[in-house]
Amino acid sequence: MYNKSKKIKILFVLAAGKLYREAVKRDNPYRYYAPTTLIQLAALVPKYLNAEVKIVDQGCEVFSDDFNADIIGISTITCAAPEAYRIAKIARKKGITVIMGGYHPSLNPDEALKYADSVVVGYAENTLPKLLIDYKNNKLKRLYRDTSKTLLVKMPELDRKYLSKTYFPSSSIETTRGCPNGCKFCSLPPMVKNRYWTRPVDEIINEIKTMGKNIVFLDSNHTVLKSHYLKLWKEMENLKVNGYAAATLQFASEIDNIKLIAKSGCKGLLLGFESLNQESLNTVNKKFNNVIQYKEIIKNLHDYGIGIIACIVFGFDYDGTSIFEKTVQFVNDTKIDIIKYAILTPFPGTPLFNDFKKKNRIITEDWSLYDTLHAVYIPKKMSPYQLEQGLQWSFDETYKIKSILNRIFRRGSPLIHSTIGNVIFKRTFSNIIPNKNS
Template sequence: MKIALISPKGPLYRHRAGIFGKSLRYQPLTLTTLAALVPEELHAEVMLFDEGIQDVPSDLEADLIGLTVITGTARRTYELADQYRAQGKTVVLGGPHVTLVPQEAAAHADAIVTGYAEDTWPQLLRDFSAGCLQALYCQAPDFSLDRPDMPFARRDMFDSKQYLTQAVFEATRSCAHDCEFCVAPSAWGRKQFQKPVSWVIDDIRRVGAKRILFVDLNLVSDRQYARELFTALIPLKIRWFGLSTVLIAHDPELLELIARSGCRGLLLGLETLDKGGLSDARKKFNGSVDYAGLIGDLHALDIAVQGCFVFGLDHDTTDVFDETVQFAIDTGIDLPRFALLTPFPGTPLHHRLKEQNRLLTLDWELYDGQHVVFQPMNMSPQELATGHERAWKAVYRPSAIVRRLWKARAWEPLAIGANLGYRFYAHNLHRFYNCDWHLSSVGTPINLPSMVPIKTKSNTVCG
């Protein structure tokens, strides 16, 4: 059996090497994990294609082709899937977008997988081998990542020279919070799934890198698990980077432990400086934290901050852009990042904006956090788009970079290089993202079809 697994390119990589070029991409875990889950008894030949770094053959020699789909890559995914199916190939789709809108995805596939795939993907392959492929495979209600037979990702199947790093790891999945715009609770629920700490440590030891990246949505969601993991990391003497909520500000002991475990950078979802905006996003818990104080505490522990903000919340006015940029400079955020509020399908935000007739398009390729796809409350779509671009350019102008890094005391080459990379991004945002796409039809909401989830024979919703 020959299996081809594809991660289609999104808008950022519609140009061959993307905005940053190949060298600043980290190796994704999805395809290498799926490759590791292929049952040994099938003796399958597996090929992996990350379209962000390589071209995908138009005529693949494969018996089964699997594509993983996020919303921003859905259009490209369906294009490839339809092309391969027209050639008589069997096509399987999975990933968060498929889980959120399974009926839409099913129209482009012979089978779809909703939810996490550790159980369903091997079963699908066995069924295909036996000639009894089903149309739908759903994550089991008793799904768990605490299992003795869990294989390690096949990182070796990609060329390490194509990525900034292959040392990408995952200890947990999903998050306990229910932010209105977040895909995770809508796709996978709020229960956090955890891998055994011993398994995570073994995986890190196997790779042997001294700088690693955790891609977990919220490493500190379960404080007890986080303490066990961070304690186990200390003897490895590594430097790691990951994601957290700002609630770590309320646990000084955990902050100290994070630093001792080797953490040198955290991505924080700051979202907005406005408490009304935090309420809009169902993220009131952020309001309990003094952002400036937390950033200062992290810098004192030699932990860099990648602070992420969202523009377009209902409380935002045109003042939000300059205010946020100034805050990022004054507090010395090492790497500020700005995104536009995006109502991904299946999320509460999408449902609300649809009911309010504020969605402007269902072109999923524009659902990438860098396009205005809805009518803002207190500004025009054009004002939101141009303000967003202006904020990127302002926070990454040379004087702003110097002031931020001086405040953060971050002069190592990695910090400077990352800032220069984002400066390039900021000054090419308009060209690469085509931010004027909507300006000829500003304020003209569209009539949207309903999105009905697929149902099983027992009439229960999957995904």
Template sequence: MRILLLSPKGPLYRHRGGIFRKSLRYAPLTLPTLASLIPPEIEHELTIIDEGVDDVPLDFPADLVGITVITGTAPRAYEIAAAFRARGISVVLGGPHVTLVPDDAQPHADSIVVGYAEDTWPELLRDFVAGAMRPRYVQAPDFSLANRPRVDRTLAARHRYATSHVFEATRGCVHGCEFCVVPFAWGRDPYQKPIEDVVEDIRASGARQAIFIDLNIIADLDYAARLFEALIPLNITWYGLSTTLLADKPDLLELCVRSGCRGLLIGLESISKGGLREVRKGFNDPARYPELIRLLHARGIALMGTFVFGLDDDRPDVFEKTAEFVIECGIDLPRFAIVTPFPGTAMYRRMEAEGRLLTRDWELYDGQHVVFRPAHMTVQQLEQGNRAAWRRAYSWRGIWRRYRDTTAATGLYLAANLGYRHYARNLDRFYTCDWFVGSDAGSAGPLAARAAKGAAR
């Protein structure tokens, strides 16, 4: 059996080479994980394609095509699925978007996988071989990350990425932020791999540097402490995702440092306390951000601080204020996005109830387009303000001012910042407001062909 697993490209990669440089890309873990789950008794030829770095040949001679889908890539995924299905090839769709809104994906596939696929994907493959594949497979309530096969990271085109040493110890998050897809797709109970499995996976890979893609590696404080303790003997350096609550746990922070942590992505989200309460992330306190940054830098941990614009508390001055904040506080790698009400989330339901959604063209749900009517600014003010914040933070002044405070290695700091400077300078080319004609905050204006197409979905 010939199996093709692919990840479709989103707007970032519409142009050849994409908007991101290689220094900002790490190898995806999803497709190699799915590959590891193919039952050993099924004879197969496997091909993996990440359309962010490779083209998808629509004449590929597959028997079964599996596509992982996030909301921003859904239209492209549906397009690819249609091309293969027109040739009589069966297509399976899964991933976050399918889990959030399965009924949206169902018409575009022969089968869909809702939830995590560790149990359902092997079951689907056995059913396919037997000629009995069902239209939908749903994650079982007793799902566990224990006793899973080791992922073969050599399946990814490693030369196309900065690193393929990508790992996970946990999935999920205990928090219920209004805009986050995680609690609405998978619930708020985190899943955990046995720590000995995580350690053995890293050891077997030979990694000296690792990236943990856990959405909140400190979601369970006891588990995090035990994980950090177990990482210490490996003598690796690692980067991952956390929350600001790490600053309130000095013992855990020290363990984090001793385990080799050299960089964390933390969702700061806003410099407005009111805006944070609005999206159920009130445990963040902007007044304490400078102290958090100082604590991390004093321990050799660089910070990627992420912010969203377009909260109902935001006014047109939020962009300049936020950009200046990240420069003056010395955030090593700031990142900005437009808050997006992804389908299935509480924010989506609220925006829909308030009549504020402007389009259901999922390709625009990418964090850099406005898909709802803002409360205190126009659509164009929000899109243009977001881009202005990127340009200001990654101006030469912004890069060099933040460099004075960084604890990252000079080469790493410059590579990442120059990569994001390239991104910031090309936003106008890669993202346009063409789909939205008109900028009146009180009116959607004519939504043009794209929005009409999206509304029809």
């Protein structure tokens, strides 16, 4: 039971998967942007609680088990959930109250409740302050579910000092949340129930004015509402900053959009190409990606000085073993700047997981392997082993020096960013598949 007269010590931890934690131990963390999760949580602590708040991101600093607090809030995605639960067990042994949130607990609250005293389902803006007050009054509930219709309006001011200590010189900001698209493998739609929120453009612009030169939009998909993104990018033009964002290929297929964002300082887009196989895209409800348009979209973006981080997934039901070579060839031919390959991963709580589970295709429920680098299900047209080996081969081929040089030396390339990105990816994704040579 909490002593009401005492100052509350709150510790927020962003749990990280093994790959991140090991990279941090080797002193080469590979995040190229700063998530704002922790500083947002810290900003939500009501001032009148006069709490002492600490934050730790395992993705960029080593977190010792020798921690102390009255209450620990752990945010986690699926591959970091075992680590989050390990931390929770240690915390409870020390008598620390444990709360959990983030994608995995939101989609699997019953599981998280085995390790936590309380779970926040959905976004925390409207639930965390109430939870902390309940805690202070010794009335903590087991579940806090976000049911609010309004989000992203009058956001609390963020203290970005922590980020500048630990990340590359970029400043991250949210401009929207959610996504109404229903890609079967994505955790976001089930978490937000396909809803979408936009932040008032004047609030975004005012915040960007207080930030650095390189601005990263953290949104999973900031290009849903045309009136919002057009206004935002138009106003960005006056700020003379470099903008980086995630967008859909639908958005990038409109040349007017590319012209607008290029004029407004956009230097890079993260795009979910997902697959070169249209049938595969159709099976996961991503029909709005049109493979025939890929080359033209890439060329247009490059012509307007916009670099590309391409997300490409292997292991869809129509992918045979030839998909790896075909994809690497495409990437080299089109000179995509940076490529993040992944294995299709049926995150628990998604329609894909339910589908595979029903068909007995799930091999393991060891969540630490749900990191998009391991085959955790039985693919249709190759073995799990071939899928993992194909992923490693694709990384190795793509990040050979010859391939990097071929891709980054082109007219209009954002050379410094591309070089840094390629070096980080080469360093991070070499030898990640443990059974490679066995």
